[in-house]
Amino acid sequence: MRRMAEYRLEVNGDSLDVSAPDHWTLLEVLRYRLALTGSKQGCDKGDCGACTVLVDGKPWLACLTLARSVVGRRITTIEGLLPAHRANGGSGADPVQAAFDRCGALQCGFCQPGMILSAKALLAKTPQPTRDEMREALSGNLCRCTGYTQIFEAIESAVASELGLKPAARAWGAPPVSCAARKDGGA
């Protein structure tokens, strides 16, 4: 039998004991040891960004990270956003998650956890990003359904609701329902 390594990871504010082979990636440990399946296994070689998590607040590719190399680092997965938002006294969903819902910034949804975490890191660094800054920050997250326009609108919507403003008109004609008008947090 293969030797298991015993170590502890700090994931979404919890200290979790892990027993896994040395060569397992952070993505494998998250998904197949800790049952945190929000981080997706897409290309599994650093091209698609579906596995993006935050390590000490920065977007990282969990598929290109040996799990043991992030012992002692602060790991945030998509599952951690809602509890963190609530723990900070917020209600409803995390504002960026809510904006993605509100703006229909997904089709199949596979890229969404990575997109949202990259967007969170962008907004933490640049609270009011331009479209170019968004494109740059999200360039490592691929959407195969080509929903990029809605994704950028969702980020703008999150910024707008943070500032109490109405977002700018959409790039392509009038939307059926304005992002700002739907205060219900989406369907």
Add this chain to the structure above:
Amino acid sequence: MKNFTYVMPTSLEQVVELLPGPRDLKTRDRVKVLAGGQDLLGELKEHLVEPEQVVNLKGVPGLAALTQQAGAWQIGALATLAALEENAALRASHTLVAEAAGSVGSTQIRNQGTVGGNLCQRPRCWYYRHEQAVCIKKGGAECFAYGGLNKYNAILGGGPSYIVHPSDLAPALVAAGATALIRGKKGERTVELERFFTLPSEGAVTRENVLAPDEVLVRVDVPAMAGWKSTYVKFRERSSYDFALAAVAAALRIEGGKVAEARLVLGGVAPVPWRCEKAEKALVGRKIDAETCRVVGELALEGAEPLAHNAYKLPLAKGLITKALTKLATA
């Protein structure tokens, strides 16, 4: 990937202790060092290397340091590409290094990827990366790119392997006159970064640099560039993130409207960062205009031998040289 054991030593002595002996060429890949992992994990997953042990360098204190003294920089091998890209003082004094770091991969890859890893990364040639293609880089008999699909391969310095060196930092740091600090079992040595990289015809064809099996790249030292203006211009097939089809690292010291000193290094066209010394000499004493750019472009690409599918790199590289020089002259 195949299983291995993982260790994280806390000193460089311990790291080199774990590495194979200096002459263990055949078994050197039994132990691999891990920095940011952005290249190594891909190699492990494609079964290009199957080490018994992976040695994480992150336990060694100080390897990620990025420090400046009197305009000269010491860049630790574990400094991340993001740290270089975001350092305003580095961007001001050595613009080409910060620009090259910022042009690598995606946000995630720059957060994780390190200077040492970027300089020591293996080629991206698709024959090399294919598990079942035993090409000359992997100990086989021939370079499949030579007579095969070679759109992304070398036009300069090729043979017997036609890879291009994939690093963006390498041409920029070579143009900046950097030196590499290397640590092995017998102690430290320094090598000009330009001599760190080896052509397949002069070094071991299965490697891209002078590192012996017992050695690791520890630090890169970059001299001050007071009075120089520099830039890194990279052309990618897609603008989101990609390796360079061709790139130009250029630095000029201009006095009274004319070039007093010049450095010109090409990326994406050769198995090593391609220093264009003839073109550098030709630049001295000239002002940057269309004729200068044309002459310099011709000299820089002198001796180029495109393969069946990559002759486009000639006009591309010349265009990038014009773009870089014009940018520096008007900056």
